[in-house]
Amino acid sequence: MNFREYRIGSRAFGVAFGLSMSITLFFPSFDLAASIVSEVGLDKQLTSGWDSGWQIADPLLNGLNKPLKVLVRKDPKTGEPMEPVYAYVYPAGTSLPNGVTHTANLGKGVEELSVKQGRVTEAKKENGAVFLIKKSDQLLTFEDKPLSYMENATATKGWTPDEVLKQAADSDVLHAGSGKTMFVREGCWWCHTLLPEQTQDWQVFGAPPMLGDFNGESPTAFGSDRKGPDLLHVGSRNASREWMMLHFFNPRLVQPHSIMPRFDYLWGEVDADGKKIDFKKWRSEYDEYREGKITTPPDVPMYAKDSEIRNLIDFVVNLK
Amino acid sequence: MILKYLFAKNEAIPVGSAAIFFGFSAIIWFMIGTGLGSFNAAKLAFPDFVTGTEMFAFGHMRQVHVLAVIFGWISMAFAMAMMYITPILGNTRLWSEKLGLWNCMMWNISLLLGLTLLWMGVTSGREYSDFPWPLDLAVAAFISIPLAVNVWMTIIKRRTQGIYTTNWFFAASTFMLIIVFLVGNLPEYFHLTGLTEAYMTWWFAHNVLGLWITPVAAAIAYYVIPKVTGNPLYSHRIGHLHFWSIVVFYSTPAAHHLMSAPLPEWLKSFASVEGVLILVPAIAFVSNILLTMQGKWNMFVENLEVRFTVVGVLLAIPLNMQGGFQQTRSINWYIHGTGWMVAHAHLALLGFSTFLEAAAVYLGLQTLMKRKLYSLTLGNLHFWLLLIGFSTYWISMTIAGLIQGAGKIYEVPYIDVVIAEHPYMIARWLGGTMVFSSTILWLYNMWMTAREGTVIPAGRMPHELAYER
Known part of the structure; x- marks a missing residue:
């Protein structure tokens, strides 16, 4: 570095690169940090929990360390019927979502409501917690929508995870959190975006997401390369579990031109009755059906309650 | 053959060992990467081709193809180029052949480990930065930092007065890769979420292409064409323009990858304008190389290296015309x-x-x-x-x-x-x-x-x- 030019050059390089880092990282961070979480954003982060990609508590992405989304029809304390409401159940030991551990991420207004009225900071990972989404009278300044916030029902109502789970029918429990892990692990997002575009897509795929719809979600799994339809609102278009089941087992059963892979391996070893699933037999019968030797395809086995495909279907139908 | 030199004295290792090791590794990774690509493409054309096995599902293999090609083929070929071009242009030996050999071995091992885990579905769920953060740190420690140290030390210990264009790019790009890699993966170390994470994902993806792959590939052309044709580089000053406009313009348009996400509008507009300015380094580079070919166009036909280089440079024209304009709002939608x-x-x-x-x-x-x-x-x-x-x-x-x-x-x-x-x-x-x-x-x-x-x-x-x- 003997030349004056090189000294000047390396300083100029530092200035140029530093300026670009400021403009692209430092300045946007103020805008992004100022975003106020919406009701959609609260639902997403409470449904998917701490993280849906690799995490120490779930190194092989088996859907561990995840909450359950439960439709509560009876008061868990008294057993009295009540107006149905979704509760987000974090069994003891489950990592709490980002908005609870870092309340500042909820944004102005929501943070105060969640801490003061919702008492979210009293939730403890060791004991588990049950969360609800509440609407306040305050309006979001730019959208004219009522501000929603998180409530720690374990603190405010005394609902414990065990009580809520005990009174709920299995069909009212959505394993959507674990399902998002399946969505990430199986690479669904390599072909299906979760981001309807701002300039079109309104008619077919529904409204594009708004600022505040993502706070606390990780990864967002927007996807960049669409080889199948956008899925952000798929549960509003098609919430049939039977259709989803057939489609995941072999997409060509319900859509002959689909290029989606078969996800039959997510059924695991056994079906809902605990009987071993004979994939080999199923495939050879399906091949006969394709060749026109038999007129109907073989029946798709009903998945077991604790199978990975159940998680994934729960996640997909929950994408409203 | 290579392994016996890992514990030898640096002086006892034949010149070029590290580069040769890198060169063959790169070709092998290229074969693996394109093989996976061909397999994946078959699945998109014929969805029932090899089906019903988790390990051979498209969603498990797509990212392995991408990262095998980027970290295995492209980046190892870059390391190979750096390990033999940098010393030649400095009229010296590589600072440490031994570090180069260790770098190559650890690179192969960490990449093999990372891609195997990725294949199993162990992913951060972020495109291009798919590796979980412990592997990101391994990539920084075993791949990018040792490579950069070797390149910088070779340039510092050079026996020429000036530094040639190719070596400016090598020195700056190895530095920028380290920064981009460590900063771009911040969301994983510190669990940053939401739009911040999505934006950082594309900040990384944009800059790893713009500040690593594009400039280093161009730097190779700056070496190969003058060396093989015997013509001096057409213009040192246009080289300057290329270098500085890469640093200033190519490092800023990250947000144009997320034009339909609810990012701040000023950021998207800024990124879009900066994105068009990518044409400045592109035109500087293409014209400089093609003008260097003056009087030696017969070598485009006769010499394999020149033919490969010039075709690469010619492909930069549609690449940058697409790249400059497809990210504007009027085309991107x-x-x-x-x-x-x-x-x-x-x-x-x-x-x-x-x-x-x-x-x-x-x-x-x-x-x-x-x-x-x-x-x-x-x-x-x-x-x-x-x-x-x-x-x-x-x-x-x-x-x-x-x-x-x-x-x-x-x-x-x-x-x-x-x-x-x-x-x-x-x-x-x-x-x-x-x-x-x-x-x-x-x-x-x-x-x-x-x-x-x-x-x-x-x-x-x-x-x-x-x-x-």
């Missing part, structure tokens, strides 16, 4: 998320950059092993299979993308788009398979060069000898 982008990404990595790296690996391995290329016929076959295979891929995916874009805005049911794309999916698979086959020929050719290529006499360059087969 049509082609975003379609096969057009897949075609563009392959134009950048398989067209522009692969041709330049292939030239560097051809030239470097012949120079360092002091062996003339075993077979020009195989070399030509490699070139034409690569070019025709790539073109087939690029054209078919561009058409598929335009169909998809039209389907998107006219609200055609998605399945009709899938049906319309089917013939182009088959064409893409054929093109990809041609590329894959060409890499097998190349590996064989280089292997035979090492064993049976004519020995190049001391003081001679490979291109001064006639081809024999």
Whole structure:
């Protein structure tokens, strides 16, 4: 570095690169940090929990360390019927979502409501917690929508995870959190975006997401390369579990031109009755059906309650 | 052969060992990467091809293809180029052959480990930064930092007064890669979430292309063309313009990858304008190299390395015309998320950059092993299979993308788009398979060069000898 030019050059390089880092990282961070979480954003982060990609508590992405989304029809304390409401159940030991551990991420207004009225900071990972989404009278300044916030029902109502789970029918429990892990692990997002575009897509795929719809979600799994339809609102278009089941087992059963892979391996070893699933037999019968030797395809086995495909279907139908 | 030098004294290691090790590793990763690509393309054309196994599901293999090509083929070819070009331009030896050998071995091991885990589904769920953060740290510690130290020390210890254009790029890009890699993965170390994470994901993806792959590939052309043709670089000043406009313009448009996400509007507009300015370094680079070719255009036909380099440079023209304009709002809304982008990404990595790296690996391995290329016929076959295979891929995916874009805005049911794309999916698979086959020929050719290529006499360059087969 003997030349004056090189000294000047390396300083100029530092200035140029530093300026670009400021403009692209430092300045946007103020805008992004100022975003106020919406009701959609609260639902997403409470449904998917701490993280849906690799995490120490779930190194092989088996859907561990995840909450359950439960439709509560009876008061868990008294057993009295009540107006149905979704509760987000974090069994003891489950990592709490980002908005609870870092309340500042909820944004102005929501943070105060969640801490003061919702008492979210009293939730403890060791004991588990049950969360609800509440609407306040305050309006979001730019959208004219009522501000929603998180409530720690374990603190405010005394609902414990065990009580809520005990009174709920299995069909009212959505394993959507674990399902998002399946969505990430199986690479669904390599072909299906979760981001309807701002300039079109309104008619077919529904409204594009708004600022505040993502706070606390990780990864967002927007996807960049669409080889199948956008899925952000798929549960509003098609919430049939039977259709989803057939489609995941072999997409060509319900859509002959689909290029989606078969996800039959997510059924695991056994079906809902605990009987071993004979994939080999199923495939050879399906091949006969394709060749026109038999007129109907073989029946798709009903998945077991604790199978990975159940998680994934729960996640997909929950994408409203 | 290489392993015995890992614990040898630095002086006892033959010059070029690290570069040769890197060169062959790069070709092998290229074969693996394109093989996976061809396999994936077959699945998109024929969805029931190898089905029902988690390990062979498309969603498990797509990212392995991408990262094998970026970290295995492209980046290792870059390391190979740096380990032999940097010392030559400084009229010195590589600072540490031993560090280079360890770098290469650890690179292969961490990449193999990372890709195996990724294949199993162990992912952060972020495109291009798919590795979980412990592996990101391994990549920084074993891949990018040792490489950078070796390059910088070689430049500092040079025995020339000035630093040639190629070495500015090498020194700056290795530095920027470390920063981009460590900063771009911040969301994983510190669990940053939401839009911040999405934006940082694309900040990383944009900058790893713009500050690592594009400038280093260009730097290779700055070396190969003057060296082989014997013409001096057309203009040192245009080289300056290229270098500074890369640093200023190419490092800023990250947000144009997320034009339809609810990011701040000022950021998207800013990114879009800066994105058009990418044409400044692009035009500077292309014109500088093509003008350097003046009077030596016969070598474009006769010499394999020059042909690879010039084709790479020519492919930079459509690449940057697409890249500059497709991210503006008026075009992006049509082609975003379609096969057009897949075609563009392959134009950048398989067209522009692969041709330049292939030239560097051809030239470097012949120079360092002091062996003339075993077979020009195989070399030509490699070139034409690569070019025709790539073109087939690029054209078919561009058409598929335009169909998809039209389907998107006219609200055609998605399945009709899938049906319309089917013939182009088959064409893409054929093109990809041609590329894959060409890499097998190349590996064989280089292997035979090492064993049976004519020995190049001391003081001679490979291109001064006639081809024999």
